[in-house]
Amino acid sequence: MLSVLTLSQNLMTVTKAEILKWITLSADVMQENKQYLTDLDSPIGDADHGINMARGFKKVLERLPTVQDKDIGNILKTTGMALISSVGGASGPLYGTFFMRAAAPVMSKEVLTDDDLVAMLDMGLEGVISRGRANLGDKTMVDGWTPALEALRTAFANGADTKTAMQACVAGAEQGMQDTIPMLAKKGRASYLGERSVGHQDPGATSTYFLLNALLEAIS
Amino acid sequence: MKKLINGIDDVVREQLQGMAAAHPELSVHIDPHYIVRGDAPVAGKVAVISGGGSGHEPMHGGFVGVGMLDGACPGEVFTSPTPDQMYECGMAANSGAGVLFLVKNYTGDVMNFEMAAEMLAAEGVPVQSILIDDDVAVKDSLYTAGRRGVGTTVIIEKIVGAAAEAGYNLDQCADLARKVNSYGRSMGMALTSCIVPAAGKPTFDLGDDEIEIGIGIHGEPGQKRMPMTSADAITEMMALEIIEDDAYTRTVREWDTENGIWVELELTDEPLAAGDSVIAFVNSMGGTPVSELYAVYRKLAAVCEDKGITIARNLIGPYITSLEMQGFSITLVKVDDEILKFWDAPVNTPGLRWGA
Numbered sequence A: 001m002l003s004v005l006t007l008s009q010n011l012m013t014v015t016k017a018e019i020l021k022w023i024t025l026s027a028d029v030m031q032e033n034k035q036y037l038t039d040l041d042s043p044i045g046d047a048d049h050g051i052n053m054a055r056g057f058k059k060v061l062e063r064l065p066t067v068q069d070k071d072i073g074n075i076l077k078t079t080g081m082a083l084i085s086s087v088g089g090a091s092g093p094l095y096g097t098f099f100m101r102a103a104a105p106v107m108s109k110e111v112l113t114d115d116d117l118v119a120m121l122d123m124g125l126e127g128v129i130s131r132g133r134a135n136l137g138d139k140t141m142v143d144g145w146t147p148a149l150e151a152l153r154t155a156f157a158n159g160a161d162t163k164t165a166m167q168a169c170v171a172g173a174e175q176g177m178q179d180t181i182p183m184l185a186k187k188g189r190a191s192y193l194g195e196r197s198v199g200h201q202d203p204g205a206t207s208t209y210f211l212l213n214a215l216l217e218a219i220s
Numbered sequence B: 001m002k003k004l005i006n007g008i009d010d011v012v013r014e015q016l017q018g019m020a021a022a023h024p025e026l027s028v029h030i031d032p033h034y035i036v037r038g039d040a041p042v043a044g045k046v047a048v049i050s051g052g053g054s055g056h057e058p059m060h061g062g063f064v065g066v067g068m069l070d071g072a073c074p075g076e077v078f079t080s081p082t083p084d085q086m087y088e089c090g091m092a093a094n095s096g097a098g099v100l101f102l103v104k105n106y107t108g109d110v111m112n113f114e115m116a117a118e119m120l121a122a123e124g125v126p127v128q129s130i131l132i133d134d135d136v137a138v139k140d141s142l143y144t145a146g147r148r149g150v151g152t153t154v155i156i157e158k159i160v161g162a163a164a165e166a167g168y169n170l171d172q173c174a175d176l177a178r179k180v181n182s183y184g185r186s187m188g189m190a191l192t193s194c195i196v197p198a199a200g201k202p203t204f205d206l207g208d209d210e211i212e213i214g215i216g217i218h219g220e221p222g223q224k225r226m227p228m229t230s231a232d233a234i235t236e237m238m239a240l241e242i243i244e245d246d247a248y249t250r251t252v253r254e255w256d257t258e259n260g261i262w263v264e265l266e267l268t269d270e271p272l273a274a275g276d277s278v279i280a281f282v283n284s285m286g287g288t289p290v291s292e293l294y295a296v297y298r299k300l301a302a303v304c305e306d307k308g309i310t311i312a313r314n315l316i317g318p319y320i321t322s323l324e325m326q327g328f329s330i331t332l333v334k335v336d337d338e339i340l341k342f343w344d345a346p347v348n349t350p351g352l353r354w355g356a
C-alpha cells in the first residue's frame, strides 16, 4: 500500500506552478530572442517571427493572471487562445493550436504525471501537423518538435526521471533545429526560395527549441 | 529608418484611425481591427471579405465600399490577421446571405482564415473561402506552399464585389471568384527592398545595380537576382513569363458548407492563348512613380499585341503595395462577358472609384 502511494507520488512530476512558470519563462525567452528569431526569418522569410512570438506571449502574460487559479488544461487553453488572437502569421495558428490541443489531455489536472506530460506535448504536435500539414524534413517547426518528443518518449521508456527526460527532449529539439539548416524548405514562406533556403536555420524550429528549453528550466 | 510613424506599435491602429476620420462612410473597428461598410450588413447581400497583413494599402481596407468589399481585416505589417478579427468582421457583415472569404495564398493567411471559417460555420453562418494564387514566379506547387496571391486579388475583389452587389448568391460568388483566379496571372519585381517598421531595417539587401525578380508582396526575396537593366527588357521578360506560363495544377482546400468539412479540390489554370482578351494591371510596389508604370505599360501593350492578346481594360497605379518598395508587378486576367460586365460596374471605395 505504502509503496504504491510513494510510486504514484513520484510519478506526479509537473505541478501547476511549474506550468505557469513555463509560460512566463517562454514569454521571457521570446522577448529576449525577438531580434534573433526575426533575423533568422529575414533570409528565408519576412523578418517577423521574433516580433510575432514576442507580441503573442506578451498577450499571454496579460491573460495569465485570469487563469492563475484554474487547472493546467485551462491555463494551456488560455495560452493558445491568446496566441491565436494576437500572433497572426503562420506561427499564430500553429502555436495557438499546439497549446489548445495540448490542453485537452490535461483538462482539470493540477499536477501531471510523466504520461500526462508526454500526452500533452504529443497532442500539441498532432495539432501543429493537422493545421499546417507539414511533413518531416519540410524545414518547419515540425522538424523541431518531432525529434524532441521522440527523445522524450525514449528517455521515459529507458526509465529516466522527468528532468533527465526533459533534458533529452531539449537536446532533441536542439538537434532538430540544427538539422533544419541543410534542408530545402517545402512549406511556408521559405519554400518560395527553393535552393536558396538551404543553409539557413528555420526560425520556427528555433522558437520550438526555446519553448521546450523554457519547460525544462521551469521544472528544474 | 525614416518613416512617418509615431510609435512602432501604433502604426496599424493609427492608420485605421486616420481611415475612420477620412471615410465616415466606413465603419472602422479597433480591437479587434476590422473595417466594414457603414451600411453593413446589407440585407440579402453576400458579404465579401478579405484581409491580410498591413503595408499593402490601399488593399484591402481601401477597397471596402459599394461594389467591392464588405469587410477587410488588416493584420500587423506583413503579418496575417488573426481569426478573431475575421470572425468579428464576418459576423458584422453577414446579412444571412453568407460570407465569402477571399484569401491570398500565404501559409499564415490560409491557416488563420481556415480557423475563422470554422468559427463562423460553428455559429451557423454560411461561409465559403476561395484561395487566390496567381504568382507565376512560383513554378511548382509540390515543393512549395503553392503560388502566392498577388495582383489578381485586386481584380477579384472588384469583380466579385460587383457580382455580390448585383445579387449573386454565395455559391455564385465563390464560383466567379474561382474562375477569375484561374484566369489571372501575375509577376512582380523589386528595385529596392522595404523596411517593416518593427524590424527597422530592409528585409533584404539589394545592391545598387541589382534587381530582384519574382518577388511576392512582403519584402521577401524572390526567385532570382540579376543586374539592373532597361524598363523594356524587364517588362518583356515578365510579360513573357506570364503569357507563356503553362497550365498550373494544384490541390486547394475549400470549405464544404453543407457537410461542415474541408475538402480538397484539384484545380487547373489554363494558359493564356492568342485571341484572348485581358485586363492588364500594372501595379507599383509603393515606391515606383506612376511615370515609370506608364513606361512599363507601353512595352506591355506592345508585347501583348505581338502575342495576339487584346487588352480590353487596364488598371495602372499603386493598388497592392509593399510599403515603400520600388518595383512593380504585372497582372493579366483573361476576361469574358460576365467578368467585363462586373469590372465595368460602379465601384465606390477609398481606393477604387468609377461610375458611382
Ligand SMILES: Nc1ncnc2c1ncn2[C@@H]1O[C@H](COP(=O)(O)OP(=O)(O)O)[C@@H](O)[C@H]1O
Binding pocket: A041, A045, A046, A048, A049, A050, A052, A053, A088, A089, A090, A091, A092, A094, A128, A131, A132, A133, A134, A139, A140, A141, A142, A187, A188, A189, A202, A203, A204, A205, B080, B107, B108, B109
Ligand atoms: N505548414 C507549416 N507547418 C508547420 N510549421 C510551419 C508551416 N509553415 C510555416 N511554419 C513555421 O512558421 C515559421 C514562420 O513563422 P512566422 O514568421 O511567424 O510566420 P510567417 O511565415 O507567416 O511570417 C517557419 O519558420 C516555420 O517553422
Ligand SMILES: [Mg+2]
Binding pocket: A041, A045, A046, A047, A048, A049, A089, A189
Ligand atoms: Mg515570418
